Amino acid sequence: MKPAAVNWILGTATPVACAVLWWAGSAESANPFFPPLASILGRFEDLWLFDHFGSDVLVSLGNLAVGYVLAVVIGVVLGFLFATVAPVRWMFEPVVHFVRGIPPVALVPILITVIGFGAEMRIASIVLAALFPTLIATMDGIRSVDGVVRDVCAVYRLGPMERMARVYLPSAGPRIASGMQVSLQIAFIVMIASEMLGSSQGIGAMTLLAQQSFLAADMWAGILLLGLIGFLTNLVFDIAKSRALAWYIGSRRQERAS
Known part of the structure; x- marks a missing residue:
């Protein structure tokens, strides 16, 4: 049996065994x-597949998607700017490292005070928290580009956009992808926290409301849904990353084989 098939069987058997033991x-x-797990699954179906799917699940996923995409786009653009323009980096890099040292969840009360309790606050909190891993990874990835490659860009007089699209982003792609994955995990955490602290809508808010109302089955159903969403989003990201960086993964395999 191939190693990939063995890994798949082992990876599938463990969660199935955990579910059987829980049941x-x-x-x-x-x-x-x-x-009982049977009661939790019954409430899961009633709440998240029917009653609150449109009013809460889609709202949470929409905020997560918008906030994460904005964080990635802003992080890549600012990372490219900071890495290639030295005066800008000297001016703003201390501020970046200071702000990114603040726990992401601690930013939510500040944004509630400034923006309010609407969807704008939840999206802004996701953007602000998820921005820095991608930004730092982009800066490090672009600054690690070989000096010879930079000289070739200068010889051929490539403009900033050409350098970014044809040289820097492909070279720094693996590091940027790693930063994007960390940003996704942080965005998911902050999405839940922002809903629990400052919203009456969303999966986090409904799960907290169930806990406060002593509806244990509803609370566990919400936790189960959050775990599934976290697992599936990470799985989708891994698949997309493996396809986008197939050339890099293939070269690493060849290096290991040799």
């Missing part, structure tokens, strides 16, 4: 805080 261990549970 069997909680089947006779009378604890109001740890209901």
Whole structure:
């Protein structure tokens, strides 16, 4: 059997075994805080596939998508600017490192005070928190481009946009992709936190409301949905990254084989 098939079987068997153990261990549970998995799945279907799909699930996913895309675009553009224009980097790099040192969740109360409780606050909190991993990764990736490549760009008189599209981004692509993946994880965390702290709409808000109302099955259903969304978004990103960076992954495999 091929190693890839073995890895797939092992990766599938573990969560299935955990689900079976959870089902069997909680089947006779009378604890109001740890209901049976069957009850949780029933509430999961009622809440997230029907009642609150349009009003909460789509709203959360929409905020996550808009905030993440804005964070990536701004991070790549600013990272390119900081890495290629030294005076700009000297001016703003200390500020970037200071702001990125603040825990992302701590920014949510500030944005609530400034912007309010609307969707703009949730999107802004996602952008501000998810911006810095992509920005730093872009800066490091572009600054690591070989000096000979930079000299060739100067000889051929490539403009800033040509250098970015044809030289810098392909060379720095693997590092930028790693920063984007970290940004995605942070964006997901801040999406939940912003809904719990400053919203009555969204998956995070509904999960918190269920906890405060002592609706344990609803709370666990919300946690289960968040785990599934986090897993699926990361899986989709890994697939997209493997396709976009197929040339890089192939070259690394050849290096290991040799």
